[in-house]
Amino acid sequence: MKRNWYRRMLLSYFPIFLFTVTILIFLSFIVVNDISHKETVKADRITTGYMADRLSRSLKDIEMDVLEEVGKNDRYRDFLNIGLTDENSEVIFDVVDSMRTLIASDSLLDSIYVYRNEDKQVLTRSGLVKWEAFADRTFIEQALANPDNKGWSMVRSYQEFSTEQDKRVISIYKREPLPFGTEGLVVINVDMYAVEQMIRSMNNGDISFVDVLDASGNPLFSTRHADQSGNAVGGKVLNSVSLELTGWTFQSGITAGQLFMWVSVISYVWVVIGLLTVIFAILYIIYITRKNYKPIRVMMNRIESIQLREDAFGMKMDELSMIDHTLESLIQQTADFEKQQRENLLVSRRQLFHDMMQGSGPENVAGRLVKLGLLPSGEKPEQLAFIVVEIGRYRDFSSDFSSRDQHTLKFALTNVLQELAQADGMYGWAEWIAENRMGMIVGLNGGNSPAMEKIRIFADKGRIWVAEHLRLSLLFGVGHVEKEWERVGLSYKAAVDVLLHKLSLGKQSVVMSEDLPYEAGRKWYAYLQHGSSLVREFRLLTGEWRSHLERLFEHLEKDRMKDEDIRMVLLTMMDMLGSELSDMSDELHGHFKGPEADAKQQAADETSTLDELKTHYFERLTEIYRTYVAHSETKNHRAMINELKTYIEENFENPDLSLKHLSDRFHISGKYASYLFKEEFNMKFVDFIVQLRMERAEELLANTEESVQNIALQVGYANSITFGRVFKRITGVTPGDYRKLKLKPGKPHNNGDI
16 A cells, blocks of 8 residues: 555655754753752852851861860869979979870961960960960050950951061960950961862862852952963852851852853854744644644545444534544454453363362263363373462562562463473363462373472472562472372362471472371460470570470471461460569560561561571570570679670771660669679779770871871771870870880880870
């Protein structure tokens, strides 16, 4: 059939379509550029706010760290006392060492000095400076005139000595002793050069710029490139952020801002062009549509002349709807007929399958199978067997897949097993008989191999294929072989009975009816004897209960009991154990009664093999045994303290290690753990951890180049200041001096070593 009309329509609309799409693409480009400009302004505002916030947090951290050290270190207060300083010169050295440590811990911090009112002397990191020789006297005089000022100063020049080069800093001062003393001042100076470098590191000068203005609006510095005359060039200010801490203003923008201005101008031109293009396209489409409508009119005339559905012509429909309605009616009638035929056939097949399962099927089953298309004419299997296929862990299967996916997988499983049976030369007919079970009738003719062996090979092959490709675990229960279709129901009952023993027989996932013992006596007295022996050994804390539990499961597997009987035996054993132990403590009671015990029992009910059930009860009883041992132990502390000591030596770097941590870990009280330490080692728990941490710190300081901060983290301290204070208290020197003096681990240290 020629498609001339189709080509005419395509060639008519295609040019205008391409032209319209091209214009729309250009318009989209302009819109995207405009959105990009807005997002760029937004991103620039976020970046500038981050710069200001980070600087503010850095200044606050510096102030808090210094004030915390000054408040905790009594040497600063001792320095304000002239008499005490004269008697003990180490006061000055300790304060200088503390200031040096603080300055070294933060790159923004330029200097710290302490002014003493009594004799007008200043203590800097270089030592004690007399008033006449100190170059920053003017700032101190201003601070003394306004002692309650709490903010940072404006950018100023700072010199410790008149011979030094000026530095640009911002400063903050606090009265000593903290917080409202009158004996002196502590002055903190932050290096403006370091502040500028920090801001520059957060700004890409090729893309954006930042101008920083002081509280009076005067420029402090800018990241913009300067021209030959030194003026900043390029870019337009887009955002302005204020820093309340210092009164500064951060003004930022994009260096390539002129590009967005050019795009904005051009975008209006493209909008006008786009509107004109759309109007032209509408007029052109109307013209082409009128021209190409004639073939459709001819088609409608033919449909009206046939009059397939006279009642439809009275309805209000357009031409294409009429064509569609006519074709849809014909297709629907055909589909309904075919669907009804298939449904009738499926219902008849399933009804026959279930009748055969119940043993109430019609007499001429073979003839019915041929009529329903289930058995080729003239073919009659000599041996028949029923297989029940069960999906393992069906609860997980239901939760992992939607209802639609479950039906799809079940349909695929049915077809796969039938095709595998045909590939092995057997007849296979499968139907779903329950939510998680599929029934399958297999038929085979005589051969060299026994029928049950062939069926076992087929079931193994199907189980492996489904596990590899469909990721499902299957359990096959195979009934005995029958020779007549009318006796297949007996094989079905045998297959169902086999699955009642799947815990003891389900190791291979293919369970044959011949695997069942002829006389499976319950022998309850033997099971109760094992359970009673287990409880007795458990009560005596001998550890032999594991052997009794092992023998109990060996008997359960050997006797091949039903699943419900196995679970009843184990539940009886747990009740016997609970009656002995549950009243001893609340913790032991929780193992047998309550939400935790119910969850454990539910997990046991969900096991699918005897090995899984055995593992579950071994783990559960081991947990109960540990609780019972911890409860029963009264005098034998040696094993407990050794275990505690080993655990602490392996985990002393953990900053969360505490008496509560040990209490949760070993199920003992914190007071009891503290008592064990005092009794065994004649020292407190805290002192034991500090000793381990300091020994490790000495090794790292002597043998590695790690920073003091990293070493503090490695030995369990949150910051270097706390670590340094503890280290100096134990060894007599600071970590930095320890490394400088190249002391060796294990050597006793004191202040005399310095």
